[in-house]
Amino acid sequence: MGKINVGIVGISGYTGIELLRLLCTHPFFELKQATSRKLRGKKIKEVFPFADKFSELIITDIEKDGLDADIELYFLAVPHGTAMKLAQKIIQAGKKVVDLSADFRLKNKQVYEEWYKVKHVAWDLMSEAVYGLPEIYASKIKNSRLVANPGCYPTSAILALYPALKSGLIDSNEIIIDSKSGTTGAGRSPKENILFCEVYDNFFAYNIGKHRHSPEIEQECSLAAGRNIKILFSTHLLPINRGILTTVYVKTKELKIDKIRDCYLEFYGHKKWVKVLEDGVLPQVRWVRGTISCALGLVIDQKTEQLIIVSAIDNLCRGASGQALLNANLMVGFEEDTGFSVSAPLIP
Amino acid sequence: MGKINVGIVGISGYTGIELLRLLCTHPFFELKQATSRKLRGKKIKEVFPFADKFSELIITDIEKDGLDADIELYFLAVPHGTAMKLAQKIIQAGKKVVDLSADFRLKNKQVYEEWYKVKHVAWDLMSEAVYGLPEIYASKIKNSRLVANPGCYPTSAILALYPALKSGLIDSNEIIIDSKSGTTGAGRSPKENILFCEVYDNFFAYNIGKHRHSPEIEQECSLAAGRNIKILFSTHLLPINRGILTTVYVKTKELKIDKIRDCYLEFYGHKKWVKVLEDGVLPQVRWVRGTISCALGLVIDQKTEQLIIVSAIDNLCRGASGQALLNANLMVGFEEDTGFSVSAPLIP
Amino acid sequence: MGKINVGIVGISGYTGIELLRLLCTHPFFELKQATSRKLRGKKIKEVFPFADKFSELIITDIEKDGLDADIELYFLAVPHGTAMKLAQKIIQAGKKVVDLSADFRLKNKQVYEEWYKVKHVAWDLMSEAVYGLPEIYASKIKNSRLVANPGCYPTSAILALYPALKSGLIDSNEIIIDSKSGTTGAGRSPKENILFCEVYDNFFAYNIGKHRHSPEIEQECSLAAGRNIKILFSTHLLPINRGILTTVYVKTKELKIDKIRDCYLEFYGHKKWVKVLEDGVLPQVRWVRGTISCALGLVIDQKTEQLIIVSAIDNLCRGASGQALLNANLMVGFEEDTGFSVSAPLIP
Amino acid sequence: MGKINVGIVGISGYTGIELLRLLCTHPFFELKQATSRKLRGKKIKEVFPFADKFSELIITDIEKDGLDADIELYFLAVPHGTAMKLAQKIIQAGKKVVDLSADFRLKNKQVYEEWYKVKHVAWDLMSEAVYGLPEIYASKIKNSRLVANPGCYPTSAILALYPALKSGLIDSNEIIIDSKSGTTGAGRSPKENILFCEVYDNFFAYNIGKHRHSPEIEQECSLAAGRNIKILFSTHLLPINRGILTTVYVKTKELKIDKIRDCYLEFYGHKKWVKVLEDGVLPQVRWVRGTISCALGLVIDQKTEQLIIVSAIDNLCRGASGQALLNANLMVGFEEDTGFSVSAPLIP
Known part of the structure; x- marks a missing residue:
C-alpha cells in the first residue's frame, strides 16, 4: 500500500502527543504537518525528544501557515468551538477530518449549544458527520x-452498555454509570486543579450529574435501546495518568450470568479489540494501557437483581487518539486496525 | 486527669502503627505494652524510628509474655478469628477491649460464620459488645x-446513609454503594496483589457484591430504617495509601437539596467530626487525611430522581485506629475526642 | 501566655497553606490576617474547607487593605522581589517579619542580584536580617x-554538612550534593511542567550546577568551615508531594564511623529536631513528613574514602513553613518549638 | 526468515512478564515454553489476561516437565544460584541461553561468591560466557x-561512563554513581518493604557502597579504562514502576562540553539506541519507558571541574528483558533490534 499523508492540528496537548506516538509505528500514514500556535517553528525533537520517527518535522501554525495540499486527512486535536471552524475549512479543501473534539458528536443542535455554551457555526456538516465508534x-x-x-x-x-441495551436484557430506566478517569482526560493546559500536588495522593468526585459527556452517552444508549434513555452519570478523578474504569449498575430480570455473557460475546465476539473477560474476572486499567482494547467484566448481584458491567479503556488511546486512528484507517480504506499490533501493554 | 495505661496487640500492621502515632499525642493514654509475635524483643525505635514518644518500649508477645496487670484497656489490631479469643481472655482479666477486627460486629452468628469462614468461639460476649460508631x-x-x-x-x-434512612427520605429498596479505598485497607502482610508495582498506576474493582463488609452495612442500615435492607456494595482499589471515597446512589422523592441537607445537619450538626459540605462542594480524601473527620457531599439528580451522597474518610484513622481511640476515650470516661486537636490535615 | 496576632501574606500557595495548617494547632499565635490578591473577599472555608480553626476569616489583599495594626508578626509567603518591598513596609510599621522568600538570605548583594535577576531595593535591611536556621x-x-x-x-x-565542616573532619574541596525534592517545592502557580501528568511516574534531574540555592549553601558552608567553599549541587524532581532527600558525598580521612557520629551527636545531641540515626539506618522521607524533624544517616565508604551523609526533611514543613514558625516562636520569646508536639508523622 | 522457538524459564516475575510482552510483537521468535513452579498447569491467559498472542500456552515446570526439544534458546528469568544450574543443563542439551541473573557476569569467581553468598557450581561455563552489553x-x-x-x-x-573512560577524558580515580531506580527492580516476590504502602509517597537511599551491582560496574569500567577502577555506588528507591536515572559525577580536565559530546557521539553515534541529548537537555525516565533506548545528558560544572553524566533507561526493558532480546537476536543471527520498532514510548 502507498503512503498517505496526514496532519495533526494541535500537537501540544496529550491527544496530539498520543497521535504522534501512534503514527510513529503506523506503516502507511506519514505525518506531514503538525501544528501548534505556541510551538510554531520548533522541530518535533526540540519539544518531544522521545519521538524519533518525525524528529525533524517543523511545527507550523494552521492559521498562519495554512493547510498542506498533499495531506489527505487531518486529525483535529483542538478544543470544541475551534474544531468546527477548522473542520469546515478542511472539508471544503476536499480533505477528510477526524475531529477529536465534541463538535460533531451530538445530533441535536440545541443540546450541543446548551452543554457546550457555544454557538454551532458549522451545523450543515452534521448531516454527514458519523459518530466514530467502530464497533457500531x-x-x-x-x-x-x-x-x-x-x-x-x-x-x-457505551461499549459497556450497548449489547445489553440492544438485546433488551436490562431495565433501561435505571442506569447508573460511575466512572473514574486518569488525569490526562483533563488536558494539558496549566490549571491549578490538575497540578501534580493537587491530584497526587488524592481522589474525589466531580461534576456529578452535570458532566458534558452525559448527553453523548444518552444519545447512543437511546439509539441502542430504541427509546429515550436517561442516565445518572458521575465522574471521579484518579491519581494516575491513563485509564478509565467505568462501573455500570443496571436492573435486570436476567439473573443467569451465562445468558448475559452470551449476549456480549455474540455482539463483540468477532471484534477483537473488545474483550469480554471470563466469569469472575474484573478488568484492570493497566491491562489496556497504551492500547485500543476495551476489557469488560460482567457480574450479577442476585440479591438486588442488578447487572454490574465494569469496563476498562485507556482514555487517551482508545478514548481519543487510538480510536481516531481506527477511524482514519477505515476512512482511507485500510484495515480498521492497521498500525496496531497485538495488544501487549506495559505490565507493570 | 490521671494517666491510663493501654496496650496494643498487633503493633506491626498498619492499624497498629496508626494507633502508635495517635497515642504519641494523646495526653492521658500511656502505651505500656505493644505486642507482635515477629517483632518480640525489639525496641519500638528499632522498627519505627519515627515514633519518638515510645521509642524505648520493648515489644512483647501476648502469648508468651501475657497481659500487663497495670493496663486498663487493650486495642486488638489482629485478624478476625484471633481477636475473639484474645478478647475473651482480656475481658476475663477485668480489662476493657476495643476490637478492630470484625469478630464482634455482626449480631447474627450464622451471618458472621458464613462471611468470615470461621467458627465464633466467644459468642457469649456478643450480648455486651457494642458497635463502635460514636455518632450513633x-x-x-x-x-x-x-x-x-x-x-x-x-x-x-453508614455515616453517609444514616440520616436519610432514619428520616425515611429515601427509597431503601434501591441502594447502590460504590466505594473506592486506599491500599492500607488491604493490610501489611506481604501478598503479590498489594505490591507497589501491582497497585501503582493501576485501578480496578474487586469483590463486587461479595465484600465481607456488606452484612455489616446492611445490619446498621436496617437498624436505621427499621426494616430489612439489602444493598449492592462494590469496592475498588485506589493507588493511594489512605482514604475511602464512597459514592452512594439512592432513589428519592425529595428533590429539594435543602430539605436533604437540613436532615443531615439536624443529625450531624452538633457532632463536630462529621462535616456536611455546602451545596455544590464534593469532598476530597485529602481533606480528611490523618483525621477522624468524615466529609459529606450531597447532590440531587433531578432527571433520574436520585440522591447521591459522597463521603470521604481516612480508612486508617476514622475507619480504624482513630475511631478506636474515640471509643476508648468514651469507655474510660474521657471526652470523646480527647487527644484529637482541631482538624488540620496535611495539604498537600 | 497571651495570644499574639500574626498574619500570612500569600495564603494561596503551598507554603501559605502549610502555615495555615500549623497555625491551626499553635496554642498562642492567632491568625488575624491572611492575604491573597486573587482570593480577596473569600472566607478561608470557601477555599480551604479543611482548615477548621480559621474557617470564617475573610481573605484580604495586602496592597488594597493594608496592614493590620494588631498584628505583631507577618509571614511573607510571596515570591522573591515582592517580599523585600513588603518587608520594608512591615518593618517600618514596627512589626516583625519572617520572610520565606530568598530576598534576605544572601549576604552579598551582587550574588543575590546575579542569581535572582532582580535589583535588591531593600538592602539597608540586610544588616539586621538573620539567616533563620535555628540549630545555628x-x-x-x-x-x-x-x-x-x-x-x-x-x-x-546545611544540616547535613555543618558539623563535619565545623569540625574539619572532611575535605571541603570536594563536596557533591545530590538532592531530590518532592513537587511542592516547585510552588502552586500553574505551569505545564508541574502538571500531574508531567510529573507522575517520571523522574529527572534539573538545573545541575545552576540552581539558585547553590550560593545559599555555599555561604553557610563557608561560614561553617571558615574558608571559601565551592560545592557541586544537583537537583532532581521526585513524583511525590513532600520531602527532600539529600545525598552528600565528601572526601574524608576519618574512616571510623563512630568518630563521625560522635561529631554529629555532639553538635545535634541536645537539639531534638535533628536526629542522627543509628549505624546502618538510612532516613526515609516519610519519617519526617509533616514535621520539623531532620533525619541524618551516616555512611563511610572505606574503598573510596568517602563520607556519605543522607538527610531527609519535609521541604514544606522543615524546609519552609514549619521552620518559619520555629523562627517566629523565637522572635516573640516563646520556646522554639511551641506548637509542635512530639514528632509522629503519618505512616504510611 | 523462519520462526525460531524460544522458552522463558520463570514467567511469573517482572522480567518474565516483560519478556512475554516483548515476544508478543517479535516477528520471528515463537514462545513455545513458559515455566513457573507455582503457575504450572495454568494457561497464560488465566494469569496474564492482557497477553493476547500466547494466551493458550500452558505453563510448565522446568524441573518436572523438562526442556522442550524444539526450543533453540532459553531466557533464564530466575534468581542467581538457580540460573547457573539451569544454564548448565540447557547448554549441555545443545541450546543457547540468555541468563538474566548475575551468575555469569563476574569474571572473578571469588568476587562472585563473596557478593552473592553462594558457591558457583558452573564455573567451567564462564570461559565462554559473554557480558551482554551490545554496544560493547x-x-x-x-x-x-x-x-x-x-x-x-x-x-x-556503564553506558554513561564507557566513552569517557575509554578515551581517558576523565579522572578515573573519582567516580561517584548516584542511581535511583523504579520498584520493579526489586522483583515480584512478596516482601514487606516493597508493598505499595511502604513505597508510595516515599523515597530513600539503600545499600550505599554495598550494592551487589558494584563489582559488575567496576569490572566493566576497569576494562574500559585499562586500569583497576573503584567506584562509589549508591542506590535509591523511586516510587515509580519503571526507570533508572543515574547521575554520575567525575572529575575532568576537559571543561569544553563540545569535546565531551564529540567523544560520546563518536562512540554512540552509529548505535541508534543510545541517544546523546543536545546541550542543556537532561533525560527523563519517561522518555525511555518501555523501550531499549538509553538517553544521556552531559553537563560540565566549570566551578568544580566536574563532568556530570545523567543516564536514563527502563530498568525492566533495557535493563533486563529488552536487552535480553537484543542479545538473543544477535545469538541466532538476526539483526540486533529485530522486534523493536522505532522508539515511541507512552507519553504520558
Missing part, C-alpha cells in the same frame, strides 16, 4: 469524510 | 467493656 | 525583627 | 551460546 458504525465510517471521534467516558460507557 | 452509639459505648470497632467501608457508608 | 543561629534569631527563612534544599544540605 | 560486545555475543545479561544499574552506569 464501521460501515458508515468507511464512507465518511467527517468523523466525530467519541469522548473518552462515552466510549467506556 | 456513644451512650452505649460509654458503658461498655467490649467495643466492636466498625469496618472502614461500613464507617464511610 | 537561635540566639541571633531571638533578637531579630527580620528573619530570612532558609531555602528547602539549603536546609537539608 | 556485539561481535562476541553473535558467536556465543551463553550470554550474561547485564544488571539494570550496571547497564545505566
Whole structure:
C-alpha cells in the first residue's frame, strides 16, 4: 500500500502527543504537518525528544501557515468551538477530518449549544458527520469524510452498555454509570486543579450529574435501546495518568450470568479489540494501557437483581487518539486496525 | 486527669502503627505494652524510628509474655478469628477491649460464620459488645467493656446513609454503594496483589457484591430504617495509601437539596467530626487525611430522581485506629475526642 | 501566655497553606490576617474547607487593605522581589517579619542580584536580617525583627554538612550534593511542567550546577568551615508531594564511623529536631513528613574514602513553613518549638 | 526468515512478564515454553489476561516437565544460584541461553561468591560466557551460546561512563554513581518493604557502597579504562514502576562540553539506541519507558571541574528483558533490534 499523508492540528496537548506516538509505528500514514500556535517553528525533537520517527518535522501554525495540499486527512486535536471552524475549512479543501473534539458528536443542535455554551457555526456538516465508534458504525465510517471521534467516558460507557441495551436484557430506566478517569482526560493546559500536588495522593468526585459527556452517552444508549434513555452519570478523578474504569449498575430480570455473557460475546465476539473477560474476572486499567482494547467484566448481584458491567479503556488511546486512528484507517480504506499490533501493554 | 495505661496487640500492621502515632499525642493514654509475635524483643525505635514518644518500649508477645496487670484497656489490631479469643481472655482479666477486627460486629452468628469462614468461639460476649460508631452509639459505648470497632467501608457508608434512612427520605429498596479505598485497607502482610508495582498506576474493582463488609452495612442500615435492607456494595482499589471515597446512589422523592441537607445537619450538626459540605462542594480524601473527620457531599439528580451522597474518610484513622481511640476515650470516661486537636490535615 | 496576632501574606500557595495548617494547632499565635490578591473577599472555608480553626476569616489583599495594626508578626509567603518591598513596609510599621522568600538570605548583594535577576531595593535591611536556621543561629534569631527563612534544599544540605565542616573532619574541596525534592517545592502557580501528568511516574534531574540555592549553601558552608567553599549541587524532581532527600558525598580521612557520629551527636545531641540515626539506618522521607524533624544517616565508604551523609526533611514543613514558625516562636520569646508536639508523622 | 522457538524459564516475575510482552510483537521468535513452579498447569491467559498472542500456552515446570526439544534458546528469568544450574543443563542439551541473573557476569569467581553468598557450581561455563552489553560486545555475543545479561544499574552506569573512560577524558580515580531506580527492580516476590504502602509517597537511599551491582560496574569500567577502577555506588528507591536515572559525577580536565559530546557521539553515534541529548537537555525516565533506548545528558560544572553524566533507561526493558532480546537476536543471527520498532514510548 502507498503512503498517505496526514496532519495533526494541535500537537501540544496529550491527544496530539498520543497521535504522534501512534503514527510513529503506523506503516502507511506519514505525518506531514503538525501544528501548534505556541510551538510554531520548533522541530518535533526540540519539544518531544522521545519521538524519533518525525524528529525533524517543523511545527507550523494552521492559521498562519495554512493547510498542506498533499495531506489527505487531518486529525483535529483542538478544543470544541475551534474544531468546527477548522473542520469546515478542511472539508471544503476536499480533505477528510477526524475531529477529536465534541463538535460533531451530538445530533441535536440545541443540546450541543446548551452543554457546550457555544454557538454551532458549522451545523450543515452534521448531516454527514458519523459518530466514530467502530464497533457500531464501521460501515458508515468507511464512507465518511467527517468523523466525530467519541469522548473518552462515552466510549467506556457505551461499549459497556450497548449489547445489553440492544438485546433488551436490562431495565433501561435505571442506569447508573460511575466512572473514574486518569488525569490526562483533563488536558494539558496549566490549571491549578490538575497540578501534580493537587491530584497526587488524592481522589474525589466531580461534576456529578452535570458532566458534558452525559448527553453523548444518552444519545447512543437511546439509539441502542430504541427509546429515550436517561442516565445518572458521575465522574471521579484518579491519581494516575491513563485509564478509565467505568462501573455500570443496571436492573435486570436476567439473573443467569451465562445468558448475559452470551449476549456480549455474540455482539463483540468477532471484534477483537473488545474483550469480554471470563466469569469472575474484573478488568484492570493497566491491562489496556497504551492500547485500543476495551476489557469488560460482567457480574450479577442476585440479591438486588442488578447487572454490574465494569469496563476498562485507556482514555487517551482508545478514548481519543487510538480510536481516531481506527477511524482514519477505515476512512482511507485500510484495515480498521492497521498500525496496531497485538495488544501487549506495559505490565507493570 | 490521671494517666491510663493501654496496650496494643498487633503493633506491626498498619492499624497498629496508626494507633502508635495517635497515642504519641494523646495526653492521658500511656502505651505500656505493644505486642507482635515477629517483632518480640525489639525496641519500638528499632522498627519505627519515627515514633519518638515510645521509642524505648520493648515489644512483647501476648502469648508468651501475657497481659500487663497495670493496663486498663487493650486495642486488638489482629485478624478476625484471633481477636475473639484474645478478647475473651482480656475481658476475663477485668480489662476493657476495643476490637478492630470484625469478630464482634455482626449480631447474627450464622451471618458472621458464613462471611468470615470461621467458627465464633466467644459468642457469649456478643450480648455486651457494642458497635463502635460514636455518632450513633456513644451512650452505649460509654458503658461498655467490649467495643466492636466498625469496618472502614461500613464507617464511610453508614455515616453517609444514616440520616436519610432514619428520616425515611429515601427509597431503601434501591441502594447502590460504590466505594473506592486506599491500599492500607488491604493490610501489611506481604501478598503479590498489594505490591507497589501491582497497585501503582493501576485501578480496578474487586469483590463486587461479595465484600465481607456488606452484612455489616446492611445490619446498621436496617437498624436505621427499621426494616430489612439489602444493598449492592462494590469496592475498588485506589493507588493511594489512605482514604475511602464512597459514592452512594439512592432513589428519592425529595428533590429539594435543602430539605436533604437540613436532615443531615439536624443529625450531624452538633457532632463536630462529621462535616456536611455546602451545596455544590464534593469532598476530597485529602481533606480528611490523618483525621477522624468524615466529609459529606450531597447532590440531587433531578432527571433520574436520585440522591447521591459522597463521603470521604481516612480508612486508617476514622475507619480504624482513630475511631478506636474515640471509643476508648468514651469507655474510660474521657471526652470523646480527647487527644484529637482541631482538624488540620496535611495539604498537600 | 497571651495570644499574639500574626498574619500570612500569600495564603494561596503551598507554603501559605502549610502555615495555615500549623497555625491551626499553635496554642498562642492567632491568625488575624491572611492575604491573597486573587482570593480577596473569600472566607478561608470557601477555599480551604479543611482548615477548621480559621474557617470564617475573610481573605484580604495586602496592597488594597493594608496592614493590620494588631498584628505583631507577618509571614511573607510571596515570591522573591515582592517580599523585600513588603518587608520594608512591615518593618517600618514596627512589626516583625519572617520572610520565606530568598530576598534576605544572601549576604552579598551582587550574588543575590546575579542569581535572582532582580535589583535588591531593600538592602539597608540586610544588616539586621538573620539567616533563620535555628540549630545555628537561635540566639541571633531571638533578637531579630527580620528573619530570612532558609531555602528547602539549603536546609537539608546545611544540616547535613555543618558539623563535619565545623569540625574539619572532611575535605571541603570536594563536596557533591545530590538532592531530590518532592513537587511542592516547585510552588502552586500553574505551569505545564508541574502538571500531574508531567510529573507522575517520571523522574529527572534539573538545573545541575545552576540552581539558585547553590550560593545559599555555599555561604553557610563557608561560614561553617571558615574558608571559601565551592560545592557541586544537583537537583532532581521526585513524583511525590513532600520531602527532600539529600545525598552528600565528601572526601574524608576519618574512616571510623563512630568518630563521625560522635561529631554529629555532639553538635545535634541536645537539639531534638535533628536526629542522627543509628549505624546502618538510612532516613526515609516519610519519617519526617509533616514535621520539623531532620533525619541524618551516616555512611563511610572505606574503598573510596568517602563520607556519605543522607538527610531527609519535609521541604514544606522543615524546609519552609514549619521552620518559619520555629523562627517566629523565637522572635516573640516563646520556646522554639511551641506548637509542635512530639514528632509522629503519618505512616504510611 | 523462519520462526525460531524460544522458552522463558520463570514467567511469573517482572522480567518474565516483560519478556512475554516483548515476544508478543517479535516477528520471528515463537514462545513455545513458559515455566513457573507455582503457575504450572495454568494457561497464560488465566494469569496474564492482557497477553493476547500466547494466551493458550500452558505453563510448565522446568524441573518436572523438562526442556522442550524444539526450543533453540532459553531466557533464564530466575534468581542467581538457580540460573547457573539451569544454564548448565540447557547448554549441555545443545541450546543457547540468555541468563538474566548475575551468575555469569563476574569474571572473578571469588568476587562472585563473596557478593552473592553462594558457591558457583558452573564455573567451567564462564570461559565462554559473554557480558551482554551490545554496544560493547556485539561481535562476541553473535558467536556465543551463553550470554550474561547485564544488571539494570550496571547497564545505566556503564553506558554513561564507557566513552569517557575509554578515551581517558576523565579522572578515573573519582567516580561517584548516584542511581535511583523504579520498584520493579526489586522483583515480584512478596516482601514487606516493597508493598505499595511502604513505597508510595516515599523515597530513600539503600545499600550505599554495598550494592551487589558494584563489582559488575567496576569490572566493566576497569576494562574500559585499562586500569583497576573503584567506584562509589549508591542506590535509591523511586516510587515509580519503571526507570533508572543515574547521575554520575567525575572529575575532568576537559571543561569544553563540545569535546565531551564529540567523544560520546563518536562512540554512540552509529548505535541508534543510545541517544546523546543536545546541550542543556537532561533525560527523563519517561522518555525511555518501555523501550531499549538509553538517553544521556552531559553537563560540565566549570566551578568544580566536574563532568556530570545523567543516564536514563527502563530498568525492566533495557535493563533486563529488552536487552535480553537484543542479545538473543544477535545469538541466532538476526539483526540486533529485530522486534523493536522505532522508539515511541507512552507519553504520558
